[in-house]
Amino acid sequence: MSHRAGFVSIIGKPNAGKSTLMNALVGEKMSIITPKAQTTRHRILGIVNEEDYQIVFSDTPGIIKPHYALQETMMHQVSGSLVDADMVLLVTDINEKYDESDVMDKLKGSTAPLVVIINKIDKSDEETVKQKIAYWEETLKPTAVFAISALLNHNVQAIMNLVLDSLPEHPPYYEKDFLTDRNDRFFASEIIREKIFKIYEKEIPYSTEVIITAFIEDPKIYRISAEIIVERDSQKNILIGTGGEMLKKVGTYARKDMEEFFQRKVFLEMFVKVIPDWRSKKNYLKKFGYED
Numbered sequence: 001m002s003h004r005a006g007f008v009s010i011i012g013k014p015n016a017g018k019s020t021l022m023n024a025l026v027g028e029k030m031s032i033i034t035p036k037a038q039t040t041r042h043r044i045l046g047i048v049n050e051e052d053y054q055i056v057f058s059d060t061p062g063i064i065k066p067h068y069a070l071q072e073t074m075m076h077q078v079s080g081s082l083v084d085a086d087m088v089l090l091v092t093d094i095n096e097k098y099d100e101s102d103v104m105d106k107l108k109g110s111t112a113p114l115v116v117i118i119n120k121i122d123k124s125d126e127e128t129v130k131q132k133i134a135y136w137e138e139t140l141k142p143t144a145v146f147a148i149s150a151l152l153n154h155n156v157q158a159i160m161n162l163v164l165d166s167l168p169e170h171p172p173y174y175e176k177d178f179l180t181d182r183n184d185r186f187f188a189s190e191i192i193r194e195k196i197f198k199i200y201e202k203e204i205p206y207s208t209e210v211i212i213t214a215f216i217e218d219p220k221i222y223r224i225s226a227e228i229i230v231e232r233d234s235q236k237n238i239l240i241g242t243g244g245e246m247l248k249k250v251g252t253y254a255r256k257d258m259e260e261f262f263q264r265k266v267f268l269e270m271f272v273k274v275i276p277d278w279r280s281k282k283n284y285l286k287k288f289g290y291e292d
């Protein structure tokens with residue numbers, strides 16, 4: 001029996017709904033989703049396996065003009081995901097302005113068929129949807145344009161059908177029981193990071209990195225230790241909160257999500273550590289896995 005396989009790269013501006021779409025396509029909560037921009041820092045693969053095909057979706061960080069070293073490595077990951085793509089899904093937010101010039105720049109290097117996704121139509125009206133479809137057809141001359149709501153899973157199947165129709169004949173790229181290229185440690189740290197993005201304001205989430213320092217898999221319980229890295233003492237104080245109250249909240253929510261994700265009881269301990277300006281230091285970025 002013939003087998004088809006390919007890479008589908010999901011790109012777009014921060015907050016357009018890339019992670020939500022990937023999760024809807026893959027059907028698992030793989031990429032963390034929060035209302036704040038730039039949540040996704042790494043390229044993450046989500047793999048859909050069936051007997052006769054394998055689709056490798058890759059969710060990427062939102063496209064921006066980089067201001068510090070961490071953002072530079074994030075942008076390299078976007079370019080990397082375009083190189084081997086068999087199809088590119090450009091996700092746009094229907095309620096955002098038309099300026100997508102940095103996105104267009106990134107696309108210049110790509111020869112894969114381009115599909116424009118107009119997302120969040122649940123927050124719009126028919127007339128605007130029509131205008132946006134016309135705008136994207138005219139501007140990018142894509143292979144197709146879809147108007148969807150990733151959040152409500154509206155019209156997501158139509159994208160899936162097109163992806164399936166276009167998938168080239170190829171043996172599987174990954175083992176058929178592989179769902180992602182990331183391990184349990186990665187998801188544990190992403191779950192903690194998601195809670196930090198949800199609970200804290202302003203610069204705290206962007207100044208934070210989460211390192212899993214221990215992950216012990218006992219048959220009945222996972223024992224997980226994490227270090228939360230911030231850039232300054234003042235951030236450490238905010239993160240911990242009066243009497244440790246805020247950090248406790250992070251821990252409680254994160255543990256609940258981990259228990260659901262891993263289908264195990266979880267014991268979670270967290271420590272906060274200051275590394276001044278880690279986001280601008282190449283050696284720390286490398287250590288934290290941001291190397292290209």
Ligand SMILES: Nc1nc2c(ncn2[C@@H]2O[C@H](COP(=O)(O)OP(=O)(O)OP(=O)(O)O)[C@@H](O)[C@H]2O)c(=O)[nH]1
Binds near residue numbers: 037060149
């Ligand atoms: N109303 C509505 N909200 C959506 C939809 N899709 C995503 N969102 C919301 O938009 C926000 C951003 O979604 P994400 O999926 O994290 O966006 P992203 O493009 O991956 O963001 P970055 O990681 O910052 O690049 C979240 O609050 C989502 O719930 C949609 O179809 N409709």
